[in-house]
Amino acid sequence: MLPYLLLTPTILFFSIFVVYPLGVLIDLSFHQKYAGSPSIFVGLRNFQTLLQDTGFIQSISNTAVYVAGAVSIRLLFAFGLALILNQKIKGRSLFRGLMLLPWLTPMVPAVLTWRWILSPDYGILNYLLRELHLITSPINFLADPLLAKATVIAFNVWKYFPFYTIVFLAGLQAIPIDIYEAAEMDGANKWMKLRHITVPYMRNLFAILFALSAVWTMGEFVSVWLLTRGGPSYATHTFATLAFEQAFLNYNMGLAAAMFVIVLPFTVGLTILITQYLVKEG
Amino acid sequence: MACSAKVFIISSAAFTKTGENMIRSRRAITRLQGTVLAVIVIIAAIAGGVYYWTSQPAPKPPPPPPPPKKLTVWWSTPVFAKEKELIPKYIDQFKAATGAEVEWVQFPHVELDQKIMTAVEAGTNPDIMFQAHQHVCTILHEKGKLLPLTDVIDKIDKNDLFPFILQMARGRDGVEYFLPYYPQGNWFHYRKDLLAKAGYSKPPETLDQLLEMARKINNPEAGLYALGFPLGSTTINDAPMTFEQILWAYGGQLVAADGKTVMINSTAAMQTLEFYERIIKIDKTQTPAALTWGAYDNNAAFQQLENIAFTGNPGGTIVSWIRDNNPKLYPNVGTAPWPKGPSGKNYLLLCAMGFSIFKNTKNPELAKEFVKAFCDKTRYKELVMATIPYNFPMYKSMLTEPVLKDPPMWEMFSQLLDENIEKRLWGYATGPTGAVSEIYSAEIFARMIERVAVWGWTPRRALNEGFIAIRDIYAKWLAA
Numbered sequence: 195m196l197p198y199l200l201l202t203p204t205i206l207f208f209s210i211f212v213v214y215p216l217g218v219l220i221d222l223s224f225h226q227k228y229a230g231s232p233s234i235f236v237g238l239r240n241f242q243t244l245l246q247d248t249g250f251i252q253s254i255s256n257t258a259v260y261v262a263g264a265v266s267i268r269l270l271f272a273f274g275l276a277l278i279l280n281q282k283i284k285g286r287s288l289f290r291g292l293m294l295l296p297w298l299t300p301m302v303p304a305v306l307t308w309r310w311i312l313s314p315d316y317g318i319l320n321y322l323l324r325e326l327h328l329i330t331s332p333i334n335f336l337a338d339p340l341l342a343k344a345t346v347i348a349f350n351v352w353k354y355f356p357f358y359t360i361v362f363l364a365g366l367q368a369i370p371i372d373i374y375e376a377a378e379m380d381g382a383n384k385w386m387k388l389r390h391i392t393v394p395y396m397r398n399l400f401a402i403l404f405a406l407s408a409v410w411t412m413g414e415f416v417s418v419w420l421l422t423r424g425g426p427s428y429a430t431h432t433f434a435t436l437a438f439e440q441a442f443l444n445y446n447m448g449l450a451a452a453m454f455v456i457v458l459p460f461t462v463g464l465t466i467l468i469t470q471y472l473v474k475e476g
Numbered sequence: 477m478a479c480s481a482k483v484f485i486i487s488s489a490a491f492t493k494t495g496e497n498m499i500r501s502r503r504a505i506t507r508l509q510g511t512v513l514a515v516i517v518i519i520a521a522i523a524g525g526v527y528y529w530t531s532q533p534a535p536k537p538p539p540p541p542p543p544p545k546k547l548t549v550w551w552s553t554p555v556f557a558k559e560k561e562l563i564p565k566y567i568d569q570f571k572a573a574t575g576a577e578v579e580w581v582q583f584p585h586v587e588l589d590q591k592i593m594t595a596v597e598a599g600t601n602p603d604i605m606f607q608a609h610q611h612v613c614t615i616l617h618e619k620g621k622l623l624p625l626t627d628v629i630d631k632i633d634k635n636d637l638f639p640f641i642l643q644m645a646r647g648r649d650g651v652e653y654f655l656p657y658y659p660q661g662n663w664f665h666y667r668k669d670l671l672a673k674a675g676y677s678k679p680p681e682t683l684d685q686l687l688e689m690a691r692k693i694n695n696p697e698a699g700l701y702a703l704g705f706p707l708g709s710t711t712i713n714d715a716p717m718t719f720e721q722i723l724w725a726y727g728g729q730l731v732a733a734d735g736k737t738v739m740i741n742s743t744a745a746m747q748t749l750e751f752y753e754r755i756i757k758i759d760k761t762q763t764p765a766a767l768t769w770g771a772y773d774n775n776a777a778f779q780q781l782e783n784i785a786f787t788g789n790p791g792g793t794i795v796s797w798i799r800d801n802n803p804k805l806y807p808n809v810g811t812a813p814w815p816k817g818p819s820g821k822n823y824l825l826l827c828a829m830g831f832s833i834f835k836n837t838k839n840p841e842l843a844k845e846f847v848k849a850f851c852d853k854t855r856y857k858e859l860v861m862a863t864i865p866y867n868f869p870m871y872k873s874m875l876t877e878p879v880l881k882d883p884p885m886w887e888m889f890s891q892l893l894d895e896n897i898e899k900r901l902w903g904y905a906t907g908p909t910g911a912v913s914e915i916y917s918a919e920i921f922a923r924m925i926e927r928v929a930v931w932g933w934t935p936r937r938a939l940n941e942g943f944i945a946i947r948d949i950y951a952k953w954l955a956a
Contacts, residue, residue: 229593230619231956314765315699315781331696337708337767339930423710426767427926442590443917445615447597 222451229445240452250453252428253436257412257457259343260432264350265407269400272355276362277392290363297356305420308349312336336422339429346418346430353417354410358403365399366392398475405468409461433457545839546577547846548602550592552585552829555793558862566859570849576842585829586712586771588612589917596621603837604846606829609713609790609902610644610654611913613832617653618910618953623833626652628844632851636871638892640899644828648735648909655847656828658860658867660791662717662902663888664815665778669808670700670785679812683725683751686786686815690761693785701763703755704777704784708926709919712771717825717902718788719921723748724825724900725817730912731950733905738950741943747818749928749935756929767929779805788814790827792865795884799865811887813897822897827908829867868892911953920945 223240227233244250279290296304311319314332323329335341369392377387415434418424424431424439431439433453441450549567554560567578583591585608592612595601601621607613616622629645629652644656666679674693680686690702706714723729728744731737755762763777763784777784779798782805787794798805813822831850833843850856853871860869861877865885869875872893880889891897903912915921920942927938 230596230616230621315763315777315783332699332765334764334767337764337930342768422768425708425710425926426930427709427923429930442594444914445593445917 219451220455222448223455225448227446227448227451229447233448236448240449241456243449244452244456249428249431250433250436253424253431253433254457256343256428256430257432257434260347260350260414260418260430261408261411263343263347264411265404267347268351268355268358268407269403271351272358273362273396273400275355275359276366277388279359280363280366293359294356296352297354299353301353301416302420304353305349305417308345308421309336312345337426339426342422342426342430346421349417349421350411350414354407358407361399361403362396365396369395401471402468405464405471409464409468412457412461412464544575544577545842546579547604547837547839547843548579548581549604549606549846550581550583550588550602551606552588552608553582554863555866556796556862559859562855562859562862566850566855570846573849574842574845576839578846592616599836601834601836603839603843604831604833606657606831608829609827610656610830610908611713611917613654613830614647614908614913615910616832616834617647617651618956621835622653623835623837623840623843624651624653625655625831625833625844625847628655628847628851631848633853633871636873638870638872640826640901641828641870643907644826644830644901648906653832654828655831655851656870657831657850657856658829658863659870660827660829660867661888661891662721662788662790662814662825662827663792663795663811664721664813665787665789665794666810666812667778667782667785667808668810671810679810680815683722683815683817687754687759687761690755690786691759694759694761696760699783700785701761701783702785703762704766704774704787705755705762706769706774706788707752707756707762707766707922707929708768709922710768710770711774711922713790713827713902713916714769714771714774714788715922715925716916716919717790717827719748719925720902720904721788721814721823721825722751722817724823724904725814725819725821726751727817727819729904730915730946731903731906735906735909735911736950736954738943738947740946741939744819745939745943746935749924749939752925753928753935764929767926790825791867792885792888795865795888799882799884806884809884811884813891813894824891824897824899825902826899827902865889909953910956911950914949914953915946918945918949920949 222233224235224237225233226236226239275293279286279293283289299307311317312335314320314334314337317332319335320329320332323333333341335345373391374387377391382390412432413434414432415438418430418432418435419438422430424435428436433456437450437453440446440453551563554563564580567580570576571578581602588605588607589612592601592605592607593615596616605613613622625645629642634642638659641656641659642652644659645652645654647653664679670693671677671679671689674689676689680689693702694700705718708715720730723745726744726747728742728748729739732739752762756764765777766774769777774784774787774789775794775797778787778789779794779802792811795809795811798809813824816822831847833840833847837843850859856871857869857874860867860874861879864879865888868880868889875889875892880886892899901907902916903909906912923945924938924942927933927941928935933941
């Protein structure tokens with residue numbers, strides 16, 4: 195009896211703040227619900243509408259590209275940087291400190307700075323490219339579908355890589371030094387040490403960071419919204435920004451809820467995978 | 477013996493003395509007893525009195541005054557310093573006159589719509605809202621959430637109002653639900669100096685002239701684009717309002733006056749999209765940066781960066797900003813009627829910021845009194861003049877104020893009196909309705925432009941997609 199009693203607060207908290215809202219969301223997805231109007235049960239009509247909506251399908255494909263691009267580039271970049279910052283180089287502490295800056299910069303000023311840098315009218319990047327005679331007319335980074343996609347991915351990588359670098363650094367420092375010494379005595383070069391010692395030791399960390407990063411990036415809203423608002427013309431809309439637009443600009447709560455319900459199995463699936471992996475490793 | 481006698485005498489004297497003392501002591505005791513008794517009696521009397529007094533039922537205190545009535549007012553953040561000073565002053569005057577409490581809450585105007593809709597959903601909406609561009613009010617009115625304002629509007633001097641003010645105030649059911657307190661025009665701006673440099677002495681009168689001038693002025697290598705029309709879906713209202721201006725010039729319109737027949741699938745709408753295709757992709761006279769502009773970026777390009785020659789803007793913020801912050805540029809700012817198209821007419825799109833009252837307010841009469849207090853002509857004049865030229869007065873008589881005669885301002889405001897320029901509300905021919913608001917907030921017009929400019933769609937394909945979206949929105953609102 196006592197264990198159940200002790201679990202009660204957690205169960206209550208979980209029920210009120212997770213289960214109930216999720217239930218409301220799922221229920222809402224089966225209704226036509228505009229803000230300020232009563233809701234009408236419409237069965238699967240919202241899902242049918244979404245699956246026929248090119249904008250929504252594009253947002254799913256954008257989300258996939260965004261998650262795949264941002265997660266893979268960020269993890270590789272962070273791991274590479276962690277390897278460098280783990281070496282005995284001059285000014286290592288300074289570089290480790292400076293590396294944290296993007297992560298510590300609040301989101302809104304960071305996005306505005308990027309918009310300023312990239313502006314075709316007054317951006318410093320276009321100015322530099324023109325001064326170097328690399329371009330003749332300014333590049334509109336946020337108005338070209340491909341460049342806009344690349345920009346939102348680059349921003350995401352830039353903003354969050356410090357966190358991953360720190361975690362990788364901690365992981366690297368946990369590898370016993372004597373293993374490297376033994377390998378050196380056996381004639382292993384740097385590449386062999388990386389391949390046969392560092393990478394296998396970091397495998398678990400990679401797996402966990404990959405899964406966490408994928409879940410977090412999938413739900414990323416603020417940076418995309420502030421940079422492009424999903425534009426130009428749906429080119430950078432992720433399901434999170436499109437759902438926000440449906441709910442708070444078009445006031446179509448039912449359709450927005452249905453978007454989340456469609457994506458829910460993916461996020462829940464990833465979470466289950468992480469949990470299973472952790473339990474197995476534990 | 478003598479000694480004994482002496483002792484006796486002394487003793488008897490002493491005795492006598494002791495006796496006297498005893499008698500004196502007894503008197504003292506008696507006096508003391510009397511005093512104590514008197515004190516006791518007095519205390520008892522007081523205690524008794526107190527007991528008697530306290531045991532009586534207390535007289536009822538006067539009933540507390542009823543709590544003051546309260547109004548919550550959500551307001552799109554005022555722009556001008558004088559306005560920020562006057563509004564609280566008028567609210568204080570209203571509080572003093574009525575004894576009511578007023579909570580005045582300001583929100584940036586791009587956020588207010590969302591705040592209101594979520595508050596309505598949560599049942600925590602304010603009593604009164606002062607909102608830009610009517611978007612949310614039209615939707616809420618058609619959902620039956622707003623109080624009719626007929627008796628408020630009846631109190632104002634209707635004869636002095638511009639005729640379109642009452643048109644803006646009414647819903648498609650004919651009920652007045654919105655007080656268009658700060659009317660605004662969608663003004664066409666141009667740079668006099670850049671036109672002069674290209675050899676032109678006056679602004680374009682037709683769209684063809686505009687295209688020709690744009691080609692001549694355009695110089696992207698020098699960082700100057702001729703046209704800076706708001707284009708994309710991130711401009712809030714600027715892009716759709718510009719689209720409607722061009723659409724009207726080509727003789728098109730969104731919907732028929734019956735509010736049911738969607739008229740966007742027309743040759744005029746095709747020509748409008750072809751116009752955009754031309755300036756963006758063929759002539760390349762339109763700055764491509766406009767595809768990602770926010771609500772204020774066309775202002776910034778014109779007034780601060782000075783890298784565009786023509787733009788359109790709802791409200792006279794560009795002129796007011798340049799007047800206050802860039803005096804060197806001020807003489808070079810021109811406003812003119814939007815160029816004519818094949819329709820052969822000039823049109824001016826009108827919108828407004830204004831008051832609405834929620835039906836679920838606990839104090840409907842007080843809320844109406846609040847709005848009426850702000851409509852007092854002296855107060856109104858002081859307030860609206862503080863916002864010139866962002867807004868213009870709803871009363872015709874106030875257009876005679878000398879402050880409005882400054883050239884760039886008068887070029888705008890004289891259009892209101894020019895009978896050759898047809899004034900139309902956004903969402904013509906019905907004006908703002910729930911369906912029109914949704915078309916604007918879903919950015920259907922801007923999406924069509926983006927399809928052509930970004931994705932390379934033909935104007936026909938983009939128009940087909942836009943038409944289907946608009947038709948569906950109307951069908952939904954008509955069914956509701």
